Amino acid sequence: MPTLTPEPQTAHPRPRRRRLWSTVENIVLDVLAVAGVVCIALTICAFVFHYSLIMFKTGSMAPTIPQGSLALVHKVPATDIEVGDIVTVDRPGERPVTHRVIEIHPQTGGEVLIAMRGDANPNPDPGMYRVTEVREVVWHAPGLAAKVVWLSDPRVLGGITIAASGLVLWAFWPRRDERDDDERAPEGGAPR
Structure with missing residues (x-):
């Protein structure tokens, strides 16, 4: 047989x-x-490279940068700024202010006196700011501040x-390998 x-x-x-x-x-x-x-x-x-984010809580820079915008700023020496730049200046005991530079008066030792005004403001900021470094706005996006606050x-x-x-x-959870499937397959062909 x-x-x-x-x-x-x-x-x-x-x-x-x-x-x-x-x-x-x-x-x-x-x-x-x-x-x-x-x-x-x-x-x-x-x-x-000294980049950071700031949020605009007021509309003093509208319509260029409306309230609720998020901006990327770059810390630079005050001697590098020009009239027309939008910069953030730290103020002792107060919140920083971000406005457009309207006057620059170089001083000794790398210091600069700057006058600033918000685009939506009719008058310049009171007084001048004596600074050695500022944060210059390099990019901004309207409405993103609320999303950052939410996050x-x-x-x-x-x-x-x-x-x-x-x-x-x-x-990283262990997975069954293809070889394991092949080894478990009986002669009938289907895995056990």
Whole structure:
């Protein structure tokens, strides 16, 4: 009586859905990793090159920079500014002021006397500011200040922290490897 020999079993390819999900997972993780690296690089550059963000709580610079705008400022020596620049000046005991420079009077030792006026104000700021460095506005976006304030809410920060923790856990959670699927497949072809 002839004996029947079973045909050799070939590894069954992973189901298409599983391969697609794995590809989507890898793309999402790669995008998040790149975004994280970009955030870290921008933070380091901001610190090293003296960039920071400010929010406009008043409309004194409207219509150029309306109330609720977010601006990127760069710390520069006061001797580098020109009439027409929009700068932030720190005032002892008061909030900083961000207005347009309308007069410059160089002094000795790198100091500068500047007069400023908000675009929406009819009169210049009272008095002049004696400064050695200012923060020059290099970019601004209307309406972003409210979003930054929303993001700084402790509940929102807590939610972001929990979501980021979940993503890290998901990224490093052990996954069943393709080889494990092949080793578990019995002679009938379907995984146990």
